[in-house]
Amino acid sequence: MPGCIGNVKLVKERDDRSKYSRRLSVLTIPEYRLDRFLDLSDEQIVQLGRNGDKDATDYLIYKYKNLVKLKARAYFLIGADREDVVQEGMIGLYKAIRDYQQDKAMAFKTFAELCITRQMITAVKNATRQKHIPLNSYISLNxxxxxxxxxxxxxxxxxxxxxxxxxxxxxxxxxxxxxxxxxxxxxxxxxxxxxxxxxxxxxxxxxxxxxxxxxxxxxxxxxxxxxxxxxxxxxxxxx
Known part of the structure; x- marks a missing residue:
């Protein structure tokens, strides 16, 4: 029987400030559904996702989720759970898949890193505006x-x-x-x-x-x- 790997789906839910926040839910899908992407470039897979191939999007999210977690280690947001930073990074990754333009002469991986980092920084800025969070600062030293x-x-x-x-x-x-x-x-x-x-x-x-x-x-x-x-x-x- 084929193995299964994590497939991450973004789900919208309304938070207590009546704004939409995205949360991650983990599903499982058979590996054989992703094998066909192994010989394709990220840019080609992005295009497949744009054309409605959900497995293509799932493959990219699965491929880059460890990069998101790695970046989240280096970012420390006081007043929030570490998993919140990971979730923000995953949102950035999803936006990268959605917005990537191959004609801009930038590799998808580079674009994805920029989107992930930008989303994390945006989360920090937004958190500082919430008066109920004590000692809002973003420090990553040592x-x-x-x-x-x-x-x-x-x-x-x-x-x-x-x-x-x-x-x-x-x-x-x-x-x-x-x-x-x-x-x-x-x-x-x-x-x-x-x-x-x-x-x-x-x-x-x-x-x-x-x-x-x-x-x-x-x-x-x-x-x-x-x-x-x-x-x-x-x-x-x-x-």
Whole structure:
């Protein structure tokens, strides 16, 4: 009997702010229905999907879902579940399949990466506008992008409205390679320890317990970290 693999379908549902948000539901389909795509280029498969071949779209989503998960590791959105970031990335992938134009002289994979990243950043910007989410910021420091590449880390949240939207700190890795080293100088030992634990997925409660501090102390430390990062980024942009 043929094996089965995950087939991801986007489903619309209305959230509590009366806006549509997309969620992922996982189905299964036989592998033999996807075998016919193995010898085709991504660009050819995209065209098949445009022509109504649902299996073609499913194949591309399955093929690139691990790329989405890999990118989601490098993006850290405070106030949201990690799976939410993955879901946003999958929406970006779906949009890439929908909007790709082969005549633009860009490979589909490159276009897909751009759409995935853009969707994740958009999610961060939208989250910062929700007043009920505490400590909205997007920080990715000391976080390895690829397990097999120990030298590549994301100090990457880029430059959007640092002054007008101070809850969002975006640092371009290409422009601010020195930020990571500078953080070691401007953060206290406690702040650095709190940040490191937080970036490793620990909750406020877990950090407080590990460091024998109150949850309030942990929250205050992360607030100070955010302000110091904002100041550092601003100082770099006006040099």
């Amino acid at each position: 976080r390895k992008a690829f397990e097999e590449d120990s030298d590549r880390k994301y100090v990457e949240l880029a430059t959007i409205d640092v002054i007008s939207d101070p809850e969002l700190v975006l640092i371009k890795k290409e422009e601010y390679n020195g930020i990571e080293d500078k953080m070691g100088e401007i953060l206290s030992a406690f702040e650095w320890e709190v940040l490191s634990l937080y970036l490793n997925g620990k909750s406020y409660v877990e950090i407080a317990k590990k460091l024998n501090k109150s949850v309030k102390s942990v929250d205050n430390a992360l607030q100070r970290v955010k302000k110091k990062v904002e100041k550092q980024v601003f100082d770099c942009t006006i040099v």
